[in-house]
Amino acid sequence: MNIASLTIDRVREGLRGREFSSLELTTAALQHAREQNRITNAYIDFSEDRALTAARRVDEKLAQGEDPGPLAGVPVAVKDVIVTKGVRTTCGSKLLANFIPPYDATAVERLEAAGGIILGKTNCDEFAMGSSNENSAFGPVRNPHALDRVPGGSSGGSAAAVAQGTAVVALGSDTGGSIRQPASFCGVVGVTPTYGRVSRYGLTAFASSLDHIGPLARSVRDAALLLQVIAGRDPLDSTSADAPVPDFRAHLDGQVKGLKLGLPREYLKDLTSETGDLIAGAVKTLSKLGCEVREISLPATDYAIACYYVIATAEASSNLARYDGVRYTIRSASAESLTDMYRNTRGEGFGAECKRRIMLGTYVLSAGYYDAYYLKAQKVRTLIARDFANAFAEVDAIVAPVSPFPAFKIGEKIDDPMAMYLSDIYTITGDLAGIPCMSVPCGKTAEGLPVGLQILTRHFEEARMFRLADAFEQAGGGN
Amino acid sequence: MKITEQQVRYVADLANLRLSDEEVRKFQADLDEILAHMDRLNEIDTSQVEPMTQVLYGAEETATLRADEPRPGLGTELALANAALAGSGYFKVPEVIKR
Numbered sequence: 156m157n158i159a160s161l162t163i164d165r166v167r168e169g170l171r172g173r174e175f176s177s178l179e180l181t182t183a184a185l186q187h188a189r190e191q192n193r194i195t196n197a198y199i200d201f202s203e204d205r206a207l208t209a210a211r212r213v214d215e216k217l218a219q220g221e222d223p224g225p226l227a228g229v230p231v232a233v234k235d236v237i238v239t240k241g242v243r244t245t246c247g248s249k250l251l252a253n254f255i256p257p258y259d260a261t262a263v264e265r266l267e268a269a270g271g272i273i274l275g276k277t278n279c280d281e282f283a284m285g286s287s288n289e290n291s292a293f294g295p296v297r298n299p300h301a302l303d304r305v306p307g308g309s310s311g312g313s314a315a316a317v318a319q320g321t322a323v324v325a326l327g328s329d330t331g332g333s334i335r336q337p338a339s340f341c342g343v344v345g346v347t348p349t350y351g352r353v354s355r356y357g358l359t360a361f362a363s364s365l366d367h368i369g370p371l372a373r374s375v376r377d378a379a380l381l382l383q384v385i386a387g388r389d390p391l392d393s394t395s396a397d398a399p400v401p402d403f404r405a406h407l408d409g410q411v412k413g414l415k416l417g418l419p420r421e422y423l424k425d426l427t428s429e430t431g432d433l434i435a436g437a438v439k440t441l442s443k444l445g446c447e448v449r450e451i452s453l454p455a456t457d458y459a460i461a462c463y464y465v466i467a468t469a470e471a472s473s474n475l476a477r478y479d480g481v482r483y484t485i486r487s488a489s490a491e492s493l494t495d496m497y498r499n500t501r502g503e504g505f506g507a508e509c510k511r512r513i514m515l516g517t518y519v520l521s522a523g524y525y526d527a528y529y530l531k532a533q534k535v536r537t538l539i540a541r542d543f544a545n546a547f548a549e550v551d552a553i554v555a556p557v558s559p560f561p562a563f564k565i566g567e568k569i570d571d572p573m574a575m576y577l578s579d580i581y582t583i584t585g586d587l588a589g590i591p592c593m594s595v596p597c598g599k600t601a602e603g604l605p606v607g608l609q610i611l612t613r614h615f616e617e618a619r620m621f622r623l624a625d626a627f628e629q630a631g632g633g634n
Numbered sequence: 635m636k637i638t639e640q641q642v643r644y645v646a647d648l649a650n651l652r653l654s655d656e657e658v659r660k661f662q663a664d665l666d667e668i669l670a671h672m673d674r675l676n677e678i679d680t681s682q683v684e685p686m687t688q689v690l691y692g693a694e695e696t697a698t699l700r701a702d703e704p705r706p707g708l709g710t711e712l713a714l715a716n717a718a719l720a721g722s723g724y725f726k727v728p729e730v731i732k733r
Contacts, residue, residue: 486718502652533685
């Protein structure tokens with residue numbers, strides 16, 4: 156058994172066939188992950204006790220002939236912005252370096268109830284703000300495909316762990332591309348479900364109208380199963396959707412002939428030539444599968460970055476107000492008054508990118524600027540969502556690049572925030588519209604850097620998205 | 635300049651963020667560049683457009699209110715477990731009112 160290339164199905168087979176116990180697999184997976192973590196720094200913490208307890212539970216169920224659940228024994232990594240009861244959850248921030256959550260996120264609870272084994276918490280940009288994982292107080296993550304390059308962000312640790320083989324699947328979070336972009340950079344599958352498809356209860360809030368939890372995996376099949384387990388209405392998140400969750404795996408049947416796909420011309424303008432070639436190759440593969448690909452237009456795309464960085468920072472400035480030195484462990488040692496204590500704690504605790512976004516968000520919400528920025532951005536958001544609605548009247552799905560370029564070098568963009576923001580251009584639109592979107596590998600550059608193809612569908616049409624992605628993957632689209 | 639140094643300091647106060655002089659200069663430059671990009675929003679006519687106040691507006695699925703029934707909460711001990719400073723069942727903060 157090769158731990159680094161395990162699939163959910165392979166774990167199930169191995170457990171059912173008594174080839175290994177859940178405890179044996181978990182012990183081996185933890186040891187492997189600890190060793191490999193020296194290379195990438197993908198994990199911040201390992202949750203060994205919790206993992207071994209969960210593994211014993213799976214073994215007991217198996218011994219008693221009970222169903223141990225669809226994720227039984229599967230080693231899972233969880234992004235460190237998702238709370239885990241009793242297991243430190245840092246959000247990649249100095250401010251939460253000692254934070255031990257008193258409850259579990261709903262997604263965490265569901266994946267453990269399904270038999271999943273949480274190996275540990277993965278590194279990420281501080282409070283999920285960043286596109287390179289360089290904004291972590293716990294050090295950058297290295298891309299397993301090229302150690303001098305970023306894994307993408309903000310779910311860089313989750314993507315790197317799955318790519319490196321130190322987890323079979325992982326949970327990430329996506330507000331402006333934080334699952335799809337690192338998935339693309341690390342050559343794995345990353346899924347941002349419909350807004351509300353997965354409960355945000357226990358996901359540390361960044362921008363509440365844009366935040367999603369979603370899976371990262373080495374195959375569409377595994378990503379679909381993980382989403383299956385975590386999706387569905389949760390009374391603890393009033394924005395979680397009370398919509399039926401179809402059997403996603405049942406849709407992985409290769410039936411994509413005749414599907415109408417739109418290729419937005421606004422998403423092809425600024426690609427590096429290699430990314431452009433790989434996307435063109437992917438389109439060719441889809442055409443060979445019988446899909447009908449046509450060019451479409453999403454005219455509001457040019458305004459998406461501006462729209463996103465108004466809304467996301469406004470919401471962030473409000474959400475991050477809670478880190479005030481009172482409830483969350485770290486407090487500045489130097490403070491005479493209450494206000495000083497707040498200011499010093501936040502000034503000492505937040506990293507540069509969080510401060511920049513809090514400043515920007517506070518500015519756009521401040522008296523006299525609300526209409527010019529926030530209200531204006533919300534109107535533009537309507538136009539971006541309308542673009543997609545218009546497109547979906549003509550096509551069944553949209554295919555596009557995830558990022559204009561493959562993984563960049565560590566340090567390359569960190570001093571240029573605007574350049575970093577612009578790199579989110581093709582992923583933020585899906586979040587703004589709240590539609591499901593994903594990245595599936597579509598090949599590598601000459602240097603061996605992975606590139607992802609993005610697939611977007613209508614609200615709640617993840618099943619169609621998975622069917623197309625799976626057919627593409629099965630046709631060798633990732634090679 | 636879209637934003638002055640004085641405005642940067644004002645916004646930092648609103649956000650309860652202590653910034654060094656160096657940070658003030660850096661953020662003034664950064665915010666200036668980003669706000670200039672955001673001005674692009676003014677190129678697009680939105681006079682006939684409603685703001686998007688809900689992500690799945692009109693979707694029945696999210697129109698949900700639970701029954702207003704009491705449920706157990708975290709409890710004082712757990713709620714205070716991560717406090718920077720706590721005692722006697724309270725969060726402790728620096729003195730607010732001088733005796």
